[in-house]
Each structure stands twice: as C-alpha cells, then as structure tokens.
Amino acid sequence: MYKAPINEIKFLIKDFFKINELFKDRETSFCDEETLDGILEEVKKLTENLISPINRDGDIKPAILKDGNVILPDSFFKAYNSIAEGGWIGISGDTKYGGLGLPLIITTCVNELLSSACLSLALNPLMTQGQIDAIETHANEDIKKIFLPKLNSGEWSGTMNLTEPQAGSDVGALRTIAKKEKDGTYNITGQKIYISWGDHSLSSNICHLVLARLPDSPKGTKGISLFLVPKYIPDSTGNLIGKNNINTISLEHKMGLHGSPTAVLEYQNSKAWLIGQENRGMVAMFTMMNNARLGVAVQGLSQSELATQKSIEFAKNRKQGRNLNNAKDISTPIINHADVRRNLLIMKSLTFISRALCFDTALAIDLSKKTNDPFLERKASFLTPIAKSFCTEMGSKIADLAIQIHGGMGYIEETGISQIYRDARVTSIYEGTNGIQAMDFVGRKLGSNGDIAYAILQEIEENEQFIKNTKPSVAKSIENARISLNNAIDWMISQNDLNDRYSGADPFLRAFALMLGGNYMLKTLLITEQEDKNELAHFYIKNLLPFCSIESSISTLGSNNLYESANSIF
Numbered sequence: 216m217y218k219a220p221i222n223e224i225k226f227l228i229k230d231f232f233k234i235n236e237l238f239k240d241r242e243t244s245f246c247d248e249e250t251l252d253g254i255l256e257e258v259k260k261l262t263e264n265l266i267s268p269i270n271r272d273g274d275i276k277p278a279i280l281k282d283g284n285v286i287l288p289d290s291f292f293k294a295y296n297s298i299a300e301g302g303w304i305g306i307s308g309d310t311k312y313g314g315l316g317l318p319l320i321i322t323t324c325v326n327e328l329l330s331s332a333c334l335s336l337a338l339n340p341l342m343t344q345g346q347i348d349a350i351e352t353h354a355n356e357d358i359k360k361i362f363l364p365k366l367n368s369g370e371w372s373g374t375m376n377l378t379e380p381q382a383g384s385d386v387g388a389l390r391t392i393a394k395k396e397k398d399g400t401y402n403i404t405g406q407k408i409y410i411s412w413g414d415h416s417l418s419s420n421i422c423h424l425v426l427a428r429l430p431d432s433p434k435g436t437k438g439i440s441l442f443l444v445p446k447y448i449p450d451s452t453g454n455l456i457g458k459n460n461i462n463t464i465s466l467e468h469k470m471g472l473h474g475s476p477t478a479v480l481e482y483q484n485s486k487a488w489l490i491g492q493e494n495r496g497m498v499a500m501f502t503m504m505n506n507a508r509l510g511v512a513v514q515g516l517s518q519s520e521l522a523t524q525k526s527i528e529f530a531k532n533r534k535q536g537r538n539l540n541n542a543k544d545i546s547t548p549i550i551n552h553a554d555v556r557r558n559l560l561i562m563k564s565l566t567f568i569s570r571a572l573c574f575d576t577a578l579a580i581d582l583s584k585k586t587n588d589p590f591l592e593r594k595a596s597f598l599t600p601i602a603k604s605f606c607t608e609m610g611s612k613i614a615d616l617a618i619q620i621h622g623g624m625g626y627i628e629e630t631g632i633s634q635i636y637r638d639a640r641v642t643s644i645y646e647g648t649n650g651i652q653a654m655d656f657v658g659r660k661l662g663s664n665g666d667i668a669y670a671i672l673q674e675i676e677e678n679e680q681f682i683k684n685t686k687p688s689v690a691k692s693i694e695n696a697r698i699s700l701n702n703a704i705d706w707m708i709s710q711n712d713l714n715d716r717y718s719g720a721d722p723f724l725r726a727f728a729l730m731l732g733g734n735y736m737l738k739t740l741l742i743t744e745q746e747d748k749n750e751l752a753h754f755y756i757k758n759l760l761p762f763c764s765i766e767s768s769i770s771t772l773g774s775n776n777l778y779e780s781a782n783s784i785f
C-alpha cells in the first residue's frame with residue numbers, strides 16, 4: 216500500500232528550498248510549521264486511506280461509453296468529491312474566485328501525493344488547474360466570474376482540446392472552425408481527439424478549452440484562437456440552462472490510465488466564449504500547457520515514488536538465494552543481492568532528483584510571478600521542458616526497473632506493478648512529446664547565447680567551492696560533469712543549422728537534468744548530516760552523474776551523424 220513520503224517532501228521544501236523564508240512576506244501565511252504540516256497531513260490521510268485503494272479499481276474497471284454516458288468505477292465518485300471538498304483542486308486559484316491562493320510549490324506537493332495514489336483520477340484535477348490558470352491570465356472579468364468559482368470548487372472540471380486526426384504536434388494544421396455571433400459569443404464546429412477526461416459525470420459540467428480557427432484568419436499557428444466551450448451552457452450567474460452541442464463519439468482503448476476516459480469529441484455549432492484575443496490562441500493555450508507540463512512532470516515523479524516504494528518492500532520480504540555479503544545468511548531477502556541493491560539505489564536517487572527538479576521548477580514559476588523578475592521568468596521557462604521530459608522518462612525507467620526487481624511477479628497483473636509502467640508511459644507523450652520538449656529546449660529556451668544555461672552552471676561552480684576542501688572527490692566529479700556540459704552548451708549556441716541542435720537535443724536535455732541532479736545532491740551534502748541523504752548523494756554522484764559527460768558528448772555529434780552517415784541503414 217502507498218505511503219505518502221511526507222518526510223522527503225518536508226526536507227526539500229523546508230530545509231532545502233526554505234520556502235518559509237521565500238514567502239514570509241505573503242499576506243496569507245501558509246509557510247509556518249503548523250499550517251504546512253497540516254496541509255501535508257490532510258493530503259496524506261486522503262491519499263493513503265481513500266484514493267490509493269481505488270488505484271487498482273480504475274485499472275481493472277476501465278471507463279466505458281454506454282448509451283451516450285461515460286461509466287466510471289463507483290469508487291471514483293467519493294474520491295473525487297473528497298479532493299474537491301478539501302479545496303485541493305483550486306489550491307493555487309485566486310482567492311477572489313474561490314481558490315486558496317497558495318503558491319504552485321504547494322500545489323506540486325499535493326499533486327504528487329494525489330498522482331501516486333491514483334494517477335488516472337488525479338489527471339482530472341490537473342487538467343482543471345491548468346484551465347484555471349489560463350482563464351485567470353487571459354479571460355475577461357465576466358467569464359472569470361462565471362467559470363472560476365465553479366472550477367476552483369471542483370463543481371465543474373476542465374479539459375484542453377488541441378489535437379485533431381490530422382493535427383498532432385503540428386497544431387497549425389487544425390481545421391476546427393469558429394464563427395462569431397451577434398451577441399459576441401462564437402459557434403465551434405470540428406472534431407478533437409485524445410481529450411483527457413473529455414466526458415464523465417464526476418462534476419456537473421465540463422469546460423473545454425478548444426483551439427479553433429476563424430474563417431478569415433491567417434494560416435498556421437498565427438491564425439488560431441482559443442475558446443471556452445462548456446458541456447452545459449451557463450447563464451450570467453453560473454446556473455446551467457441547457458446542453459451544448461457536443462457529442463462524445465468514442466473513448467480510446469489505451470495501454471494504461473484505464474480509469475481516465477480519453478474522448479473523441481465532436482462540436483457542432485457549439486456555443487463558445489473567446490479566451491484572450493482572436494488569432495492569439497496559442498499564447499493563451501500555452502499558459503495552460505506550461506502549467507500542465509509541470510503537472511505531467513509531477514506525474515512521472517509520482518510513479519517513480521510508487522514504483523520505488525513497492526520495490527523496496529518486495530525486496531525486503533522476498534527471500535531468494537544466499538547472501539554473498541554474509542556467509543551465514545543462507546536464505547536472504549533479495550535486497551542483499553548486489554544487482555537488486557544497485558537498481559534500488561538508482562531508483563531512489565532518480566526519484567529524489569526528480570522531486571527536487573519539480574519543486575525547483577514550481578518555485579521558479581512562483582518567484583517569477585512574485586517578483587516579475589525577467590531572469591526568473593526565463594529560468595522558469597528554461598526548467599519546465601527539462602522537468603517534463605526528464606521526470607517522465609525516469610518514471611518509465613523506474614517502473615521498468617520495478618518490474619525487473621519483482622521478477623516474474625512483476626509481469627503478473629495481480630501485483631499491480633505492470634500498471635505503474637502502463638500508466639507512466641503516456642507521460643512522455645502527452646502535453647508535448649519529450650522529443651518536442653528537447654527541441655524546444657535547445658531552440659527557444661537555450662536561445663542564441665545560452666545565458667540562462669551558463670548562469671545555472673555558474674551557480675553550480677560556486678557550490679563546488681563550498682565542498683572543495685572537505686570532499687575534494689565530490690567536487691571533482693561535479694566539476695568534470697559541469698565542464699563537459701559547458702562544452703556542449705558552447706557547441707549548441709555556435710551552430711548555424713538548427714537541425715544540428717535538434718540532432719543532439721534529447722541527450723543534451725538529459726545531460727542538463729543529470730547536472731541539475733548533481734547540484735541537488737551537492738547542496739544536500741552541504742545542508743544536512745542525515746546519513747541516508749548523504750549516502751544517496753554519494754551514490755548518485757559516483758554512479759549516475761558520470762552519464763552527464765557521456766550525454767553531453769553525444770549531443771554534439773551533429774545532424775550528419777543521423778542523416779548522411781546513416782543513409783545506407785534505411
């Protein structure tokens with residue numbers, strides 16, 4: 216059974232990132248010891264006692280479409296209502312519209328616990344939170360007053376509608392049409408696919424953020440607008456007055472996330488409200504997408520934590536073979552076998568740095584909003600694709616290791632281990648595939664001069680100096696990785712052909728994530744004497760950080776490595 220890792224979370228947010236100091240001037244205090252502990256304890260009880268027990272239920276009783284209605288496991292309704300009633304959906308929403316107004320770092324902690332307990336169900340509030348952010352940022356006041364209180368309370372839920380059969384990563388190829396009416400509203404006609412929680416009955420209304428094109432708009436992404444299209448049409452006070460023209464054509468049969476209905480939706484002159492400005496829809500949608508990308512990174516982290524917990528418990532209790540480290544132990548738990556122990560340490564350390572990366576990204580976003588500092592805004596933007604790509608990739612890797620540690624039992628459905636892998640795998644695909652994240656990272660985020668990247672490496676170099684005299688071998692390992700990554704940055708920004716950058720984008724992003732992990736472990740050694748934390752830091756720096764140099768080297772091979780030199784292969 217899942218156990219909420221409260222001590223791990225507290226170490227990072229209190230001792231490592233010191234959020235009580237960063238937000239001590241907030242009008243509404245939440246960072247005092249008692250309040251923060253209370254929040255985490257409430258979510259701990261919710262996830263362990265109510266939500267975790269339904270995780271398997273969602274896997275073996277997939278959402279189905281029957282007679283036009285989406286059927287979900289009965290257990291999902293009580294769990295969803297408990298999440299909504301606790302205020303955990305609108306946790307970062309503006310207090311003016313019924314939200315709790317807490318920083319994203321707190322939402323990130325809560326979302327990790329919810330997602331570890333039941334990823335299928337937790338995806339629903341995550342989508343709503345992204346929509347709340349987009350509406351707060353871009354909608355007019357009338358729309359905010361109608362929709363935000365209902366979304367914050369969880370009475371209504373939200374989705375995002377980007378993908379069409381012919382328009383996946385190439386959003387500019389979408390064909391959904393919007394027409395303006397005399398009353399200022401719009402009609403939407405078209406079809407959208409892969410809509411997470413696109414139809415259900417957990418909430419009384421479902422609000423879809425839909426990308427569509429006005430008749431005379433420019434081609435490509437410059438001609439796309441964003442619209443809010445509810446399943447049921449509200450009046451000016453939020454009362455529902457009639458069903459909108461939205462048809463759920465089908466639900467996808469998926470590898471994982473069985474409890475989460477992924478819908479194909481058809482809009483037929485559906486009533487809609489414009490969010491933001493005409494032909495500026497991608498700007499508004501990216502607000503929701505960037506929010507969701509951090510949320511998906513947290514999903515990857517959550518499955519890493521769940522897989523690691525289950526693997527450690529299994530390895531402690533499963534006896535097999537002789538303990539080669541203790542001759543007297545002739546029937547030993549498999550945790551004493553070197554290969555199993557190494558895999559568990561890999562899982563534990565990658566989970567730690569994934570959590571630190573998610574929290575670091577959330578804090579950068581919070582502080583950029585708090586200070587309006589352009590550097591912090593760029594840093595938040597820089598970290599987001601790293602977190603999304605790395606944490607989701609590690610989620611699948613760690614789930615795969617969990618299957619290996621469980622042996623044959625890991626391949627048997629009843630143990631629930633394969634569910635973790637199946638649920639985690641999509642996180643590397645949706646909200647922008649990890650390949651797209653890497654290309655965005657080496658393109659727009661790295662920029663032409665790499666100033667944000669160099670600034671982060673400068674901070675790491677300064678941390679090296681603090682440990683150089685007491686732990687010279689650690690400092691040297693950090694230095695070696697940093698120099699290798701610095702060389703890769705030099706190479707990236709010197710390329711005139713963008714495809715040369717793209718050819719090494721994936722290993723370059725992974726190298727940067729591993730370097731950030733090295734820094735998190737280095738700072739851990741500087742701030743605590745906890746034996747478990749220090750031993751894990753040493754393991755990571757010795758065993759995993761060296762891969763940063765390898766990935767950095769691979770990232771600079773250039774596009775000829777993939778094209779001219781590989782022509783004969785295909």
